[in-house]
Amino acid sequence: MDDIFGIPAPLLFGQLLLGLINGAFYALLSLGLAVIFGMLNVINFAHGAQFMMGAFVAWMLLEYAGLNYWWALILAPLLVGVFGVILERTMIARLYKLDHLYGLLLTFGLGLIIEGIFRNQYGSSGLPYRIPPQLSGAWDLGFMYMPVYRGWVVAVAVVMCIGTWLVIEKTKIGSYLRASTENAALVQAFGINVPRLMTLTYGAGVALAAFAGVLAAPIYSVNPQMGSNLIIIVFAVVVIGGMGSILGSVITGFGLGIIEGLTKVFYPEASATVIFVVMAIVLLARPAGLFGRA
Amino acid sequence: MAAPGFSGTEFRNEEAFFLGFSQAQVVAFVLLIAFLAISPFFLYPVFLMKLLCFALFACAFNLLIGYVGLLSFGHAAYFGMGGYITGYTAKVWGLPPELSIVLGGLVGAALGLVIGWIAIRRQGIYFAMITLAFAQMVYFFCVQAPFTGGEDGIQSIPRGFFLGIVDLSRDMNMYWLTAGVFLAGFLLIHRIVHSPFGMVLKSIRENEPRATSLGYRTDDYKLMAFVLSAGLAGVAGGLKSLVFGIATLTDVFWTMSGEVVLMSLVGGLGTIFGPFLGAAVIITMQNYLAEFGAWVTVIQGVIFVLCVLAFRRGLVGEIGNWLRVRL
Numbered sequence: 001m002d003d004i005f006g007i008p009a010p011l012l013f014g015q016l017l018l019g020l021i022n023g024a025f026y027a028l029l030s031l032g033l034a035v036i037f038g039m040l041n042v043i044n045f046a047h048g049a050q051f052m053m054g055a056f057v058a059w060m061l062l063e064y065a066g067l068n069y070w071w072a073l074i075l076a077p078l079l080v081g082v083f084g085v086i087l088e089r090t091m092i093a094r095l096y097k098l099d100h101l102y103g104l105l106l107t108f109g110l111g112l113i114i115e116g117i118f119r120n121q122y123g124s125s126g127l128p129y130r131i132p133p134q135l136s137g138a139w140d141l142g143f144m145y146m147p148v149y150r151g152w153v154v155a156v157a158v159v160m161c162i163g164t165w166l167v168i169e170k171t172k173i174g175s176y177l178r179a180s181t182e183n184a185a186l187v188q189a190f191g192i193n194v195p196r197l198m199t200l201t202y203g204a205g206v207a208l209a210a211f212a213g214v215l216a217a218p219i220y221s222v223n224p225q226m227g228s229n230l231i232i233i234v235f236a237v238v239v240i241g242g243m244g245s246i247l248g249s250v251i252t253g254f255g256l257g258i259i260e261g262l263t264k265v266f267y268p269e270a271s272a273t274v275i276f277v278v279m280a281i282v283l284l285a286r287p288a289g290l291f292g293r294a
Numbered sequence: 295m296a297a298p299g300f301s302g303t304e305f306r307n308e309e310a311f312f313l314g315f316s317q318a319q320v321v322a323f324v325l326l327i328a329f330l331a332i333s334p335f336f337l338y339p340v341f342l343m344k345l346l347c348f349a350l351f352a353c354a355f356n357l358l359i360g361y362v363g364l365l366s367f368g369h370a371a372y373f374g375m376g377g378y379i380t381g382y383t384a385k386v387w388g389l390p391p392e393l394s395i396v397l398g399g400l401v402g403a404a405l406g407l408v409i410g411w412i413a414i415r416r417q418g419i420y421f422a423m424i425t426l427a428f429a430q431m432v433y434f435f436c437v438q439a440p441f442t443g444g445e446d447g448i449q450s451i452p453r454g455f456f457l458g459i460v461d462l463s464r465d466m467n468m469y470w471l472t473a474g475v476f477l478a479g480f481l482l483i484h485r486i487v488h489s490p491f492g493m494v495l496k497s498i499r500e501n502e503p504r505a506t507s508l509g510y511r512t513d514d515y516k517l518m519a520f521v522l523s524a525g526l527a528g529v530a531g532g533l534k535s536l537v538f539g540i541a542t543l544t545d546v547f548w549t550m551s552g553e554v555v556l557m558s559l560v561g562g563l564g565t566i567f568g569p570f571l572g573a574a575v576i577i578t579m580q581n582y583l584a585e586f587g588a589w590v591t592v593i594q595g596v597i598f599v600l601c602v603l604a605f606r607r608g609l610v611g612e613i614g615n616w617l618r619v620r621l
Binding site for chain 2: 043095117228276283
């Protein structure tokens with residue numbers, strides 16, 4: 001096999017694929033964070049916990065109800081989304097008039113509660129979740145073997161991101177959403193139920209996180225910490241991309257995943273910190289973020 | 295976001311009475327001194343030392359959130375790094391405790407200078423996310439760096455002899471040193487808050503564009519406050535590593551950043567005595583609930599939620615509001 005920059009090609013492509021997969025999760029999660037922040041002005045610190053819930057609900061559906069991966073892909077986001085709606089109605093909605101930092105503190109507390117409960121129930125070690133039979137195996141691409149499930153994750157993530165973008169940019173409800181982000185009072189004056197729109201937005205953002213969780217379940221082991229480790233990196237991704245643009249957060253998510261993958265090949269010691277270094281550089285050069293508005 | 299809900303309260307007798315404290319604050323301060331002097335004869339000194347380390351940490355954090363309005367969600371980085379530096383210099387270099395603690399504080403401040411310099415470019419929620427992300431970077435650095443001992447941490451750190459004469463391996467001696475450092479840090483923060491510099495900080499908290507228009511370089515002031523806060527957090531971390539003889543990854547992890555936020559929130563953001571009381575409540579709770587394992591996390595989460603939804607003034611803020619005095 002050929003070498004590229006002195007690195008065996010399979011290793012390089014393998015890490016690139018892993019980077020792409022991580023990037024898919026960064027993109028899905030930062031997308032949800034950006035949509036929620038745009039509408040509610042709340043940074044949803046519980047996003048990681050809700051991602052983890054998605055994976056656990058998928059596992060529970062299989063374990064207790066015998067429902068397979070495909071059911072989980074639909075049911076888990078719905079269930080966790082409804083949970084999100086309840087959280088928004090009962091707690092988060094009370095904070096809109098206060099400093100935005102209270103939303104951060106509240107959702108941080110909610111994240112601790114959710115993670116703690118799952119850790120009590122299922123311990124800290126991971127639970128296995130099998131790749132569905134339709135998606136197991138690997139394709140021989142000539143230069144590398146590509147596990148079918150990983151290709152599926154990247155493809156579905158891209159489709160979901162484009163779908164979310166289309167909903168926000170091209171549909172009527174998306175136009176309400178964009179208008180409320182700009183000026184909620186005016187939109188409300190036109191007779192649109194903005195509080196309900198906010199509830200639905202939060203529910204949808206949470207459902208997106210849970211969907212990512214189901215996708216992640218067969219790749220990473222299902223464990224209570226899987227979300228909190230990811231969410232801090234996603235915060236950095238959001239700071240790098242800026243939360244102004246939907247496509248921006250998607251591109252940033254995938255891009256950083258790839259950068260992280262490449263770092264694993266060329267300088268593995270820095271792979272855990274490279275995203276934070278990129279964040280520092282972006283903050284120095286463009287404080288508003290790559291796609292952000294100052 | 296500081297001093298939430300205070301606007302509706304009329305405070306009595308605000309003028310400085312002693313050392314810049316108002317009359318009510320002098321009473322609270324005397325109570326604090328009395329507690330520090332008497333408690334080691336009734337309570338386990340190691341527990342009290344832990345409490346004081348976290349109280350100093352919370353006071354340092356509160357300097358930023360309470361008086362500059364900056365929510366740092368990454369204060370574990372300075373606390374943990376201070377602990378590592380103090381532990382390493384005391385154990386490997388054999389430095390005396392007073393020097394190793396000062397070094398811990400200096401390195402914490404230097405780290406705060408670098409991170410703060412970058413982070414103050416953004417405000418509000420972004421500031422919180424950036425400080426959290428940088429703290430996670432420091433955590434990953436500590437996992438890999440050789441001097442931290444990775445997963446094992448630095449163990450059996452000697453307490454040494456304070457000024458070469460006082461044997462700190464005796465718990466009571468270590469307690470008096472810890473209490474002294476806490477009190478010095480507490481008074482330093484009080485002095486900072488009531489200095490002209492502190493007045494500028496408060497004006498930035500209230501209205502940053504206005505402070506800028508009055509000719510203050512607000513970024514310089516914010517950075518200075520950040521460095522002071524990080525330095526004191528480093529001192530608190532250094533003290534803790536001497537008290538327990540161990541410096542580990544727990545102290546640099548993001549959960550520690552969350553804990554110090556919780557302590558300040560429970561005690562009362564932007565109050566002078568709040569962080570101490572908040573730290574006392576949370577440390578006591580952790581002590582009694584230690585056997586319940588992960589439920590401690592759940593309970594801390596519940597306290598977070600309750601504080602934010604119903605109890606935003608915190609304990610000291612509520613007491614002060616009830617007595618109509620600023621504590």
